[in-house]
Amino acid sequence: MIYNYSYLPIRSVSYGQNSRFRLNDFIKESGASSAIVVTSSSVSKTRFYKSILKNITVKHSEYSEITQHAPIEKINEVTDLIKKTKAGVIISVGGGSVIDSAKAAKYFSKRKNLVHIAIPTTLSAAEFSHIAGYTENHTKMGIRDRNITPQYVILDPTGPEETPEWLWRSSGVRALDHAVETLISEGIGEIGTTFAIMAIKKLFNNLTRQSEQNFMECQLAAWYSYFDVYDAQMGLSHRIGKVIGAKYGIPHGITSCITLPTVMRYYAKKRWRELSLISMELRGTGKESPETAMLSADMIEYFIKNLGFSQKLADFGVTVEEIPSIMSDLKETSSEVGELIRSLM
Known part of the structure; x- marks a missing residue:
């Protein structure tokens, strides 16, 4: 039997204590001069998130309204923000709904060159996939596209300390x-x-x-x-x-x-x-x-x-x-x- 293993276009995974401080290295590597940070209301209140935000060295905008199951209305708002700011990087900090929302917004913005850096706080593993699930009219919808896979992933074990x-x-x-x-x-x-x-x-x-x-x-x-x-x-x-x-x-x-x-x-x-x-x-x-x-x-x-x-x-x-x-x-x-x-x- 012939088996096949397909690589996704993830450039780098940084993991370990304080790996969140690699974020600026990845932004610099992307060549972007501005960023959008996407999260949920609950994560936006954590020390972990605030430490990330505090250390970003490029101009950045925030969107902290993502909710459970990634509603299309929230994704549309992130998509509009991408188009308005013309940011070169989108940074998602949170669980699967946050990361999927950032992937979907990249897809809908048609910005294939937009670099995505994912920093998860749960174990959904959305940061490692080419799939973005979202909800529209109480129905689960999905996108499968290699190009929406985050290019960079940061696994910092201090993030889960504030996850319920x-x-x-x-x-x-x-x-x-x-x-x-x-x-x-x-x-x-x-x-x-x-x-x-x-x-x-x-x-x-x-x-x-x-x-x-x-x-x-x-x-x-x-x-x-x-x-x-x-x-x-x-x-x-x-x-x-x-x-x-x-x-x-x-x-x-x-x-x-x-x-x-x-x-x-x-x-x-x-x-x-x-x-x-x-x-x-x-x-x-x-x-x-x-x-x-x-x-x-x-x-x-x-x-x-x-x-x-x-x-x-x-x-x-x-x-x-x-x-x-x-x-x-x-x-x-x-x-x-x-x-x-x-x-x-």
């Missing part, structure tokens, strides 16, 4: 979701599999702890979880998560907490060899089998509950009457998928 614990942990489950869905993707070779397993192990070992080293290990895990994002297919957990997130206002990390174990059991019937690797690597024993694949799902479910997440869709006011609407948005007609969604209630 529930958000940090749930975004870590989102990274876990990325890794699992990489494993079960058709045609993924040794590179994608190796990094996905490394991501899962790092998350299991570090997500419940809160030292700077643990934060750094989790940031690396998020990177590894999306290492083969261009070649991996989006699985059912992500597809359902995007629909229910946009439709019912459920945070992305929480959607993964709801969907991932159940979807793993669904895939264990066909992709048991790949899913068996999770249990085998975490326990250091076992063999590839449907039973071992199911054990992997059990371990993920226990891990998520140990993080403090045990929500069902019903906790967000979603009823069984909504299943046809969810199925329609998924463009699914399979009764098996319908029963899967019912079990998430």
